[in-house]
Amino acid sequence: MKARCSPYKKMQGYGILKHMEVSFEGGGAVLKGMSCFEPRHIFDNGQTFRFDEVEEGVFEGVAHGRFLRVTKKGNRITLYPCGAEEYEQVWKRYFDLETDYGMLFCDCGDEALEKGRQYGCGLRLLNQPPFETLVSFIVSANNNLKRIKGIIRRICERCGRPFVFEGKTYYAFPEADKLAALSVEALKECGSGYRAPYIKETARMVAGGFDLEGLRAKSYGDAKKELMELPGVGPKVADCILLFSLGFRDAFPADVWIKRVLKEHYGFAGNDRQVYAFARKRFGKYAGIAQQYLFFWQRDKDRNDGEKNTI
DNA sequence: GCCCAGGATCACC
DNA sequence: GGTGATCCTGGG
Numbered sequence: 444m445k446a447r448c449s450p451y452k453k454m455q456g457y458g459i460l461k462h463m464e465v466s467f468e469g470g471g472a473v474l475k476g477m478s479c480f481e482p483r484h485i486f487d488n489g490q491t492f493r494f495d496e497v498e499e500g501v502f503e504g505v506a507h508g509r510f511l512r513v514t515k516k517g518n519r520i521t522l523y524p525c526g527a528e529e530y531e532q533v534w535k536r537y538f539d540l541e542t543d544y545g546m547l548f549c550d551c552g553d554e555a556l557e558k559g560r561q562y563g564c565g566l567r568l569l570n571q572p573p574f575e576t577l578v579s580f581i582v583s584a585n586n587n588l589k590r591i592k593g594i595i596r597r598i599c600e601r602c603g604r605p606f607v608f609e610g611k612t613y614y615a616f617p618e619a620d621k622l623a624a625l626s627v628e629a630l631k632e633c634g635s636g637y638r639a640p641y642i643k644e645t646a647r648m649v650a651g652g653f654d655l656e657g658l659r660a661k662s663y664g665d666a667k668k669e670l671m672e673l674p675g676v677g678p679k680v681a682d683c684i685l686l687f688s689l690g691f692r693d694a695f696p697a698d699v700w701i702k703r704v705l706k707e708h709y710g711f712a713g714n715d716r717q718v719y720a721f722a723r724k725r726f727g728k729y730a731g732i733a734q735q736y737l738f739f740w741q742r743d744k745d746r747n748d749g750e751k752n753t754i
Numbered sequence: 755g756c757c758c759a760g761g762a763t764c765a766c767c
Numbered sequence: 768g769g770t771g772a773t774c775c776t777g778g779g
Contacts, residue, residue, distance in 0.1 A: 581762090583760085583761080584760070584761040584762055585759080585760040585761045585762075585774075585775075585776095586759090586760060586761080586775085586776085587759070587760065587776095587777075587778090589777075589778095590775095590776070590777065593777095631775095634775090634776080635775090636774075636775035636776065637762095637773090637774040637775055638762090638774090638775080641762085641763095674762090674763090675761095675762065675763090676762080677761060677762045677763080678761090678762090679761060679762085680761075680762080698760085698761080699759085699760070699761090714769080
């Protein structure tokens with residue numbers, strides 16, 4: 444069992460990205476020498492629900508209360524609008540741009556993971572605002588991508604701060620107190636169904652002082668336990684919040700897709716606790732990134748087989 | 755009209 | 768501690 448660790452020696456290559464250059468032109472940030480940045484793999488893997496591909500290679504969405512357009516042409520990635528200050532303060536961290544994903548799990552000797560890694564090349568873990576991530580993944584429970592996106596869009600339109608960019612109106616994700624002030628009925632009208640009271644109560648608790656940011660300083664186990672005290676947050680949703688917004692790269696969301704991978708390719712089946720223990724042992728402290736590669740690979744594989752659109 | 759997918763919760767063992 | 772029914776709704 445111990446030999447499991449050896450294929451992952453090269454994880455030490457996971458570190459600061461040295462070869463990327465950033466320049467600022469035409470109101471945007473241009474990233475060059477960035478081999479690991481594939482917008483489709485970043486935005487279409489179920490970690491965020493607010494970006495859409497508006498034309499080939501062009502993604503638009505709202506994050507941190509701002510509009511952002513991400514364009515990939517060849518090896519040139521543009522973030523727009525984005526000045527030097529905004530890059531430093533917002534997007535560099537959002538896209539985890541100081542991290543080198545290239546070496547992670549490289550030649551790991553794990554066939555499924557190697558496949559996922561090649562297939563999902565350019566995938567990055569976002570660092571999203573915790574409250575938005577929390578509510579989004581409460582909505583995601585027992586739900587599919589298309590519906591989740593619609594529900595979140597309507598919630599933002601209902602009580603998020605509106606702003607205009609290039610003549611179009613967009614909506615920031617609402618603050619906790621704004622969301623807590625909505626009635627359960629209004630939340631249901633957004634399409635959230637039986638999750639409406641969970642959303643309202645969770646928003647109320649966050650507005651009332653539940654310290655999401657403070658979870659960063661805690662251990663994985665403690666942070667997860669605390670998150671699960673919020674209504675609508677079970678083990679899987681808690682792991683998503685930890686992985687996608689609070690920097691816990693060892694969090695391993697045990698959804699149906701990853702369970703399928705573990706069964707088909709690792710011959711493993713178990714409850715959520717056992718899944719996490721297996722993942723931590725097998726993939727180490729970046730298990731969450733392995734989860735993303737495997738998830739993305741399996742989902743597209745199944746999608747192509749059966750034309751499914753669930754997350 | 756019927757059935758299914760998807761995760762959290764609750765009652766029950 | 769584990770199991771199974773229930774919640775909601777778009778889509779087949």
